[in-house]
Amino acid sequence: MSPKSEFINVKMQKDFNEECITEHNRLRALHGCPKLTLDENLARGAQEHAKYLAQIQRLEHTSGDYGENLVFVGGTSGVKLSGAEATKKWYKEIKDYRYENDVQLECGHFTQVIWKETTCAGFGRASNKDGTKVYAVGRYYPPGNFEGQCIENVPKPLNA
Numbered sequence: 001m002s003p004k005s006e007f008i009n010v011k012m013q014k015d016f017n018e019e020c021i022t023e024h025n026r027l028r029a030l031h032g033c034p035k036l037t038l039d040e041n042l043a044r045g046a047q048e049h050a051k052y053l054a055q056i057q058r059l060e061h062t063s064g065d066y067g068e069n070l071v072f073v074g075g076t077s078g079v080k081l082s083g084a085e086a087t088k089k090w091y092k093e094i095k096d097y098r099y100e101n102d103v104q105l106e107c108g109h110f111t112q113v114i115w116k117e118t119t120c121a122g123f124g125r126a127s128n129k130d131g132t133k134v135y136a137v138g139r140y141y142p143p144g145n146f147e148g149q150c151i152e153n154v155p156k157p158l159n160a
Contacts, residue, residue, distance in 0.1 A: 013124070017043050019083025020123040020138065024113055027091050031155045033116045039141065042066060042122025046137040050124035053135040057128055067112045067143030074133045081125060086136040087113065099156050103147045115144025116153040 017038055025035045049062055059070045071089045073081050093110035104111070112118070124137045144153060 013047055016083045016125050017123050020087055021121065023084040023087035024121065027087065028114060030157045031114050032158050033114055033155065036118065037120045039120040039122045042120065042139040042141060043124065046122050046139045047124030050126040050135050050137045054126040054128045057133060067118065067140035067145060069109045069112055069138040072133055072135045077131045079132060079134050081134040081136055083123065102150045103145060108145050111150060111154050112140055112144045114154050116155065117142055118144050
């Protein structure tokens, strides 16, 4: 990779992370949750994992001391996925969430986006070789989705 294309890649990843953090914080504010900050180490790991997912062309979680959200979009060549779009895909699980219940695995992406005790995050994005699939990874610390802690960490929207 040439120095110029490496610079463009780094800039695109920085922009993607900023888009993700901005959209996460906008959505978290709707629930009265504190803002997230960008963590470079989480972002680096998320980027490496996104590249791996683009190579194997499937979603596969890792294990670590962080929470993790994954998403992919597919289509014809040149598929795009912005940070705001990835975040909204995770958040849309809100429609199935029941605030009076504890852990709901089918809503785990939404709850991790909102999880009140999470303070920082990092994101990565990569395309497969022919550009027909884009994979995005979000990593969060401290992680969310702990049994017995959902009610206090996933508040209803303030206007609900």
